[in-house]
Each structure stands twice: as structure tokens, then as C-alpha cells.
Amino acid sequence: MDNLGHLTPEDEIFLDEDVLRDDYDPSRILERDEVLNRYLQMFSEVIRGKRPRNVFVYGPTGVGKTVGTHLVLDRVREDADGVDDVDVTAVQMECRDLNTSYQVAVNLVNVLRESTPRSSISTTGYPEGDVYDMLFDELRKADTTHVLIALDEIDNIGTSDNVLYKLGRCNNRNSAKFVDPDDTKVGLIGITNDSTFRDSLDPRVKSTLCEHEIHFPPYDANELRTILKDRAADAFHDGVLTDDVVPITAAFAAKRSGYARTALDLLYTAGDLARSSDDDVVTEQHVRQAEEEIQQGAIVSEITSLSPQGKLVAYTLLALDNEGELPAKMDAFYAWYEHAARLTETDTVTARTVRDLLNDLVINGVAKMEEINRGQRGGRHYRYSLAAHPEMIVDGLTEDDTITELDEQRGGKIFR
Ligand SMILES: Nc1ncnc2c1ncn2[C@@H]1O[C@H](COP(=O)(O)OP(=O)(O)OP(=O)(O)O)[C@@H](O)[C@H]1O
Numbered sequence: 157m158d159n160l161g162h163l164t165p166e167d168e169i170f171l172d173e174d175v176l177r178d179d180y181d182p183s184r185i186l187e188r189d190e191v192l193n194r195y196l197q198m199f200s201e202v203i204r205g206k207r208p209r210n211v212f213v214y215g216p217t218g219v220g221k222t223v224g225t226h227l228v229l230d231r232v233r234e235d236a237d238g239v240d241d242v243d244v245t246a247v248q249m250e251c252r253d254l255n256t257s258y259q260v261a262v263n264l265v266n267v268l269r270e271s272t273p274r275s276s277i278s279t280t281g282y283p284e285g286d287v288y289d290m291l292f293d294e295l296r297k298a299d300t301t302h303v304l305i306a307l308d309e310i311d312n313i314g315t316s317d318n319v320l321y322k323l324g325r326c327n328n329r330n331s332a333k334f335v336d337p338d339d340t341k342v343g344l345i346g347i348t349n350d351s352t353f354r355d356s357l358d359p360r361v362k363s364t365l366c367e368h369e370i371h372f373p374p375y376d377a378n379e380l381r382t383i384l385k386d387r388a389a390d391a392f393h394d395g396v397l398t399d400d401v402v403p404i405t406a407a408f409a410a411k412r413s414g415y416a417r418t419a420l421d422l423l424y425t426a427g428d429l430a431r432s433s434d435d436d437v438v439t440e441q442h443v444r445q446a447e448e449e450i451q452q453g454a455i456v457s458e459i460t461s462l463s464p465q466g467k468l469v470a471y472t473l474l475a476l477d478n479e480g481e482l483p484a485k486m487d488a489f490y491a492w493y494e495h496a497a498r499l500t501e502t503d504t505v506t507a508r509t510v511r512d513l514l515n516d517l518v519i520n521g522v523a524k525m526e527e528i529n530r531g532q533r534g535g536r537h538y539r540y541s542l543a544a545h546p547e548m549i550v551d552g553l554t555e556d557d558t559i560t561e562l563d564e565q566r567g568g569k570i571f572r
Contacts, residue, residue: 171430176424187379192224195370199232202302205242208343210324212364215372217349218417225306243300249310256318260307261287268294284453292333298340306345317361324364374414383416384529391508400440408447455544458520459552469513483539500562
């Protein structure tokens with residue numbers, strides 16, 4: 157095996173690549189002053205010793221909701237430290253793997269018990285009512301005046317949203333699980349990257365949780381540039397990035413999604429490409445290559461693994477794009493989807509399911525969604541368009557016979 161190379165610990169490119177990883181907790185959050193200050197102000201009642209508001213936090217994936225919440229809750233705790241008779245426990249819990257209210261409640265009991273002598277409970281086997289009793293008991297017994305509970309990725313609990321209702325109004329005297337505010341004042345923060353989740357909530361939950369909202373919008377290229385520049389200074393050795401690397405990375409990420417996560421991942425991949433080709437510097441070329449690799453890999457495998465209905469939705473996007481009909485509102489989109497389903501003799505799913513499938517495509521960078529708010533009267537609308545290159549979606553769909561036959565029926569407009 158003479159040709160097998162060697163591994164070496166030397167790294168001429170990265171000073172600390174962990175700084176670009178997703179689980180890195182940045183000490184600075186940039187370009188979010190306005191949103192974070194508004195977010196912080198939501199807790200002004202806490203510092204005055206009053207009952208907290210419940211807050212609904214939404215925005216796409218990777219735009220700072222988790223790190224921003226962390227920072228805001230730290231600041232609330234810190235500010236409460238300076239005030240007599242106010243002290244705050246803040247719990248930030250990830251609900252990614254918790255898909256029922258029951259699981260959320262059990263995990264909360266255990267998180268709240270961490271700082272007590274009481275032992276944690278098993279994640280299964282209790283009647284639901286007992287788990288809620290334990291949860292509200294923990295809240296009553298908390299040794300701080302306020303408990304703020306931030307539940308991240310709450311959309312995972314789907315329509316099993318009982319726990320949100322109970323937690324959100326437990327300080328109300330008429331609540332079945334009443335927690336006397338004189339014992340503990342409880343505030344609930346629900347965080348989601350599914351902006352349609354709000355609309356799928358039970359109306360009672362919605363009015364409890366969503367009275368106060370904080371929206372984290374995607375970043376523009378300038379904002380991403382600031383974030384990348386700051387992070388790159390800690391991640392790379394001095395002088396390793398050519399001047400155009402950060403601006404072009406920001407521009408690509410802004411075009412693709414506007415998410416900081418996308419931008420950081422792209423910069424990391426570009427650096428990794430330079431390192432694995434033994435180059436001394438990271439250049440625009442590495443960024444371009446990284447962008448292509450990331451886009452192709454992610455999108456193609458995303459599309460390939462879609463359900464048959466998901467593929468039909470992806471094809472509908474392509475067809476509308478091909479006909480110059482994007483961005484499209486949901487009703488126009490659904491009408492075209494129904495047409496495609498008829499042609500393939502597939503059963504149609506409801507508009508709500510199609511919207512969910514489209515939102516999955518948004519989360520995975522295939523589609524883009526913009527919210528159009530026409531004020532109180534007009535309500536909220538969403539318009540969908542393509543975020544990925546059409547060729548990548550085509551690549552992901554070419555192996556699917558139903559879709560290729562559908563395209564043939566339409567005169568081979570897309571898969572020529
Ligand atoms: N304004 C910012 N300044 C510095 N880093 C940021 C900023 N916004 C996001 N990031 C970084 O982007 C990554 C994703 O951020 P975060 O986890 O907060 O996103 P999110 O909106 O909670 O996404 P998700 O909904 O997927 O959980 C993290 O690595 C975070 O450090």
C-alpha cells in the first residue's frame with residue numbers, strides 16, 4: 157500500500173474549524189439588534205415583578221432564533237439579578253425529538269428537577285394526568301419568582317398541543333392546572349421554523365401563545381457578510397481568505413436562503429476544499445465549488461427521498477416555473493397540483509397537506525416562501541417560488557417513472 161497517504165495534525169487553513177460548526181455557541185450575535193431588543197422588551201414585566209407574557213418566535217431555519225433566545229434569556233436572568241424580589245429560572249428545551257405533549261411534559265419535569273433533590277422520571281409509563289401534575293408541582297415549587305420556558309422547534313408536537321395550552325395559562329385562576337403567581341410566575345416561549353404552525357394550532361392555544369410574536373427574518377447579503385467576517389476571524393489563520401471569499405459566500409447564501417447556517421456551512425465547506433487540495437489560501441473558486449457541491453448533493457437527495465405526493469408537489473413547482481407562473485399563491489399552486497395528480501391518476505391530498513409538503517421543500521432549500529401581510533382585513537398570504545436551480549430538481553425526479561410519464565404526457569416540457 158505505497159500509495160496510501162498520511163494523516164497529519166497540521167492545518168494551514170483553519171485555526172479552529174469548530175467555530176463554523178452548527179453547534180458552536182457564538183459569543184456575539186450580529187445584525188440582530190433590533191429584533192433582539194424587541195424580544196428582550198417582551199420580558200420587561202418580569203423585571204417589574206409582574207407576570208410574564210407568552211411569546212411566539214418564528215422564522216426560517218438557521219437565522220438565530222435559538223442563539224438569540226439564549227442570549228435574551230441570559231440577559232433577563234442577569235437583569236433580574238440586580239432587582240430585589242425578582243429572580244428568574246429560564247429553561248430552553250429542544251423539542252426536535254419530542255413529538256407529543258406528553259413527551260414535552262416529561263422532559264420538562266426532568267429539566268426542572270435537575271436543580272432539585274427530586275429524581276428524574278422515566279419517559280414512558282405514567283398516565284398523562286400524573287405527568288402534568290408533576291410538571292405543575294415543579295413549577296409551584298420553583299425557588300425563583302419567575303420561570304420562563306422556551307420550547308424550541310415546537311412544531312414537532314404537531315396537533316398534540318395540550319402542553320402549550322396548559323403551560324401558557326397556568327397562572328390564570330380558572331386554569332385546571334393553576335399555579336398561583338404568588339408562588340411562581342410562568343412565561344412560555346414557543347419557537348418554530350414552520351411559520352404555518354401558528355395557523356395549525358388549536359384556536360385556544362393560538363390565542364394563549366401567539367398574542368405576542370417575534371419574527372426572525374432571513375438575512376440579506378450585507379448582514380451575512382458581517383456575520384461571516386466576524387466568525388472567519390476566529391475560524392481561519394490570518395491571511396488565508398482572499399478578499400472576495402466572504403462577500404461571495406454571503407452573496408451565495410443570501411441568494412439561496414438568507415440563513416446564517418447556510419452561509420457558515422458554505423464557508424466551512426470552501427475552507428475544507430482548500431485544505432483537502434493542499435491549497436494555501438481559500439479563494440472564490442473554492443466557494444463556487446463548495447456551493448455547487450452542497451446544492452447538488454442536498455437538493456438531489458432531498459428530492460429523491462420525497463414521497464410520491466412530495467414529488468408531485470416538486471414537479472408542480474417545476475412546471476409553474478417553466479410556465480413563468482412563479483411566485484404562486486397557494487390556491488394557484490394547488491389548482492396546478494390537482495391537474496398534475498389527475499394526469500397521473502393519483503389521488504389528491506388536501507390543500508393543507510400540499511402546503512405542508514411545500515413547507516418541507518422550503519425548509520430544505522428547494523422552494524422559497526414569502527409572506528404577504530395585507531393587514532387585518534386581507535390576512536396573511538404566502539407565495540411560493542423556486543429556491544434551487546430547476547436542473548437539480550429534475551435530477552432528483554428523473555428516476556421516478558410516474559413523474560417522467562407525467563412530463564411526457566405534457567409534451568416532455570421539462571425532461572427533454
Ligand atoms: N446573527 C447571528 N450572528 C452570529 N451567528 C449567527 C447569527 N444568526 C445565526 N447564527 C449562527 O447560525 C447558526 C444557526 O443559528 P440558530 O441555531 O440560532 O438558528 P435557528 O433560527 O434557531 O434555526 P433552527 O430553527 O433550525 O433551530 C448557528 O451556528 C448560529 O451561531
